[in-house]
Amino acid sequence: MTDERMVTVLVAVRAPDEEAAVVTVLGAQPRVKVARRCAELTELLAAAEAGAGTAAVVSGDLPGLDRDAVARLRGAGLRVVALEDPATSAERLAGLGCDVVVTEGDAENLVAAVRGDAPEAAPPPAPAPELEGRPGTIVAVWGPAGSPGRTTTAIELAAALAGVGAAGPRRPGLRRRARPAVPPHGAGTVLLADADTYASSVTSRLGLLDDAPGLAAAARAAGQGVLDVVTLAGHSPVVLPGVRVLTGITRASRWPELSATSLDVVFQRCRSLASWTVVDCGPVLEADELLMYDTRAPQRNGATLSALQAADIVVVVGGADPVGLQRLVRGLEDLRDAAVPVPAARLVVVNRVRESAVGRRAGSQIRDALARYAGVDDVHLVPDDPAGLDAALLAGRVLAECAPTSPARAGFSGLADRVRELVPSGVVGASG
Ligand SMILES: Nc1ncnc2c1ncn2[C@@H]1O[C@H](COP(=O)(O)OP(=O)(O)OP(=O)(O)O)[C@@H](O)[C@H]1O
C-alpha cells in the first residue's frame, strides 16, 4: 500500500557514481527526501537512531553490514533497502534481514522500495533437496542458577533422543577429537548446541578438544547472511552416533559472539539439519536492555532468550533439594515473565532426587511441593546417581557409553520418551 507520508531516506552507498544516481533518482520523487548521505555504517546507525530517516538505502557490500546492523536499523523504525551487486547476492542480503533487495541501477524498483511498494526480499534459500522433510524440533534445556543439571540433562537427552547405546570399551583417558564433519543427513539426527554464555561445558563433558566454538562460528556466518545448512553441518561435527555438536564459547567473555539476532537464524537452520536440536541454555533470563540506558548494547543473555523463543519444548531443570526447589518455583515464574515470548510447552524435571536432601518419600514430597507452590502437577524425576555421573565426567562420555545401567540414564531416557510424546501428539508444533 502506498504511504502518503513523507519518506526520508538515509543513503549509505559506497561507489560515488552509484550514490549520485540514488540521490538523483530519489530526490526527483514527490514526498521523498534524501535526508543524509552517510560515508559509513556507524554514521548511518547514528543517524537512524537519532530518528533522521524512515528508510535506508545501503550498498550490499557496505563494510560492517551484518544482521545485527540491519536489526538495529529496523529497530530504529527504518525500512532497509539493500542494493545488490555482483559481489553480494540477493540471498545473502535477504539473509541479513533487509526488507527489500534492489538491483543496482534499477531506479523504478528503488523508488517503490523506499516507499514500501516493492515486494519484500525473498526468504533465505530452502534447504538442499536431500535435507527436505519435516522441520526438526527445538528443545531448550533451561533452569535457574545453582547447577541443577542443565548440561547433564541436555547431553543425556540428546544421546537418548539419538538412541546412543552402550559402546564397547575404549581406551580410558583418551581425549577424543570431534570427528570431521560428515555430509548432512537430516532425519534421525540430533544437534546439541551449547548456548550457555556463563559457563559452557559441553566440550569438556564430551571429552572434545577445545577447538573453535562451533556455535559462535555458525552465529558469525548467520550474521553475515551466509549460513546455509551445509555450512551449519560443517560447524557441527558428529561426536556420537547420530549426535552433532555445536560447541560453546571457550571463555565467558566471548558472549558478544552469540548475539540473539544471529542465533535466531542459527536455530532456524538447525531445524533443517537435525530432527532434534537440544540447546543447553545459561541460567539468566533478564534482558539487559531493561537495565541499561544504552538500548543498543549487545545482550548478555541474548543467546538464552533466542533459544527459549525458538523452542518448541522447554525442559526446565531444578535441583532436588530445598534451595533448588525454591529456585525452581521462582524460575518458573521468571520464565512466564521472560522478556521474550516463550511459546513452548514446558516439561519440568527435578534432578538428583535423593532422600538425604528432601526427606523420606522424596519423589512425592517434591511433587506435592511443586503442585502447591508452582501449580505444576506433572514433574519428571531423575534420581541422584553420583557414581554414574562421576564416571561419565571422568571419561568424558555419556552414560550410555560408560554407565549403561545407571539409574540416572533410565531417568533421562524416560525424559526423552516424554519429549517424543509431545511432538507427534500435536501438543507442540515443530515449525520452520
Ligand atoms: N542425576 C545426577 N546425579 C548425580 N550427579 C549429577 C546428576 N545430574 C548432574 N550431576 C552432576 O552435577 C554437577 C552439575 O551438573 P551440570 O553441569 O549438568 O549442571 P548445570 O546446571 O549445567 O551447571 P552450570 O551452572 O555449571 O551450567 C555435575 O558434576 C554433574 O555430573
Ligand SMILES: [Mg+2]
Ligand atoms: Mg551447564
